[in-house]
Amino acid sequence: MRILVTGGAGFIGSNFVIRSLESKSNLSITVLDSLTYAGSVANLEGSLQFINFVRGDIRDEIIVDNLVSSADLVVHFAAESHNDNSLENPRIFFDTNVMGTLTVASACAKYNVRLHHISTDEVFGDLPLESTESFSSETPYKPSSPYSASKASSDHVVRSWIRSMDLVATISNCSNNYGPRQHWEKLIPHTIRNLHNGVPAKLYGDGLNVRDWIHVDDHIDGIWLAIERGVPGETYLFGSRDTQSNKSVVECILEKIGLRDAKLEFIRDRPGHDRKYAVDPVLAEKTLGWKPARGSILNELENLIPWYEKLLRD
Numbered sequence: 001m002r003i004l005v006t007g008g009a010g011f012i013g014s015n016f017v018i019r020s021l022e023s024k025s026n027l028s029i030t031v032l033d034s035l036t037y038a039g040s041v042a043n044l045e046g047s048l049q050f051i052n053f054v055r056g057d058i059r060d061e062i063i064v065d066n067l068v069s070s071a072d073l074v075v076h077f078a079a080e081s082h083n084d085n086s087l088e089n090p091r092i093f094f095d096t097n098v099m100g101t102l103t104v105a106s107a108c109a110k111y112n113v114r115l116h117h118i119s120t121d122e123v124f125g126d127l128p129l130e131s132t133e134s135f136s137s138e139t140p141y142k143p144s145s146p147y148s149a150s151k152a153s154s155d156h157v158v159r160s161w162i163r164s165m166d167l168v169a170t171i172s173n174c175s176n177n178y179g180p181r182q183h184w185e186k187l188i189p190h191t192i193r194n195l196h197n198g199v200p201a202k203l204y205g206d207g208l209n210v211r212d213w214i215h216v217d218d219h220i221d222g223i224w225l226a227i228e229r230g231v232p233g234e235t236y237l238f239g240s241r242d243t244q245s246n247k248s249v250v251e252c253i254l255e256k257i258g259l260r261d262a263k264l265e266f267i268r269d270r271p272g273h274d275r276k277y278a279v280d281p282v283l284a285e286k287t288l289g290w291k292p293a294r295g296s297i298l299n300e301l302e303n304l305i306p307w308y309e310k311l312l313r314d
């Protein structure tokens with residue numbers, strides 16, 4: 001099978017490439033990535049000799065058309081992904097996430113190539129902290145930030161191409177991923193690096209915002225099940241029901257690093273900061289047979305922290 005992976009030099013995309021090479025046979029992988037500040041070929045170290053890496057932009061119709069025409073499947077990760085940046089510079093989020101997805105979806109429809117589009121639970125907005133509800137694929141879209149609005153728009157692009165342009169595609173919306181190769185700007189690597197440099201760990205607002213944490217490998221296994229067993233046109237939600245506040249995650253890192261009594265720094269909250277995400281993955285569990293293999297993030301951090309500490313030392 002010839003797969004085109006967009007955004008394969010980023011956090012989830014590179015983990016997808018590496019895990020797929022390890023666990024699947026007869027794959028021919030091409031990565032298309034423009035290497036923004038968030039992407040790095042170093043993330044693909046050890047895999048580069050087994051793949052075809054193309055530096056290029058998903059908004060470039062000629063490159064995308066050419067690569068999609070010789071693929072059997074496109075897995076579309078490429079995006080601007082950092083909420084904070086989307087408040088400072090929203091335009092690039094809509095350019096990349098919406099127009100880039102439109103370019104990819106159009107080429108897939110033109111060559112009748114199956115697309116799997118990667119999206120986020122943030123398209124649903126947030127839940128009150130005290131809520132016991134969770135998002136399902138029936139939950140109306142209510143994005144809060146330019147990032148989530150651009151991802152919501154990209155989902156609508158894919159659905160409209162399915163309905164009107166004969167695109168064969170599935171979509172997945174996943175909760176907060178953690179694992180190796182995440183950019184330093186994101187909460188877990190950022191906290192580990194700060195502590196390594198003797199800087200206090202920082203939290204937005206009261207730090208009580210809750211996220212549904214999922215290991216990146218569980219997300220990747222879900223993506224493969226959606227590709228292999230999913231119904232074209234369907235949307236699958238992935239989340240591990242492991243809802244933890246940012247403060248609990250940061251305190252757990254402090255404890256595991258041996259800095260339990262270190263002071264936290266609470267900084268001015270991000271405008272529009274979503275309070276709580278929680279995902280109901282029952283459709284993926286029942287119809288794809290998906291089940292996260294990892295335990296709670298509060299246990300998994302034990303294995304993850306040394307991975308980032310080694311990177312900081314080397």
Ligand SMILES: NC(=O)c1ccc[n+]([C@@H]2O[C@H](COP(=O)([O-])OP(=O)(O)OC[C@H]3O[C@@H](n4cnc5c(N)ncnc54)[C@H](O)[C@@H]3O)[C@@H](O)[C@H]2O)c1
Binds near residue numbers: 178
């Ligand atoms: N990280 C999460 O917790 C999470 C959760 C759910 C969904 N997602 C989605 O998963 C996907 C991947 O997220 P991530 O965390 O790995 O992001 P990331 O920022 O680590 O990686 C994004 C990659 O896309 C590339 N890219 C950006 N603009 C591009 C363009 N115009 N053309 C080609 N390549 C471009 C970057 O160079 C980078 O390698 C995104 O679509 C994101 O919305 C992420």
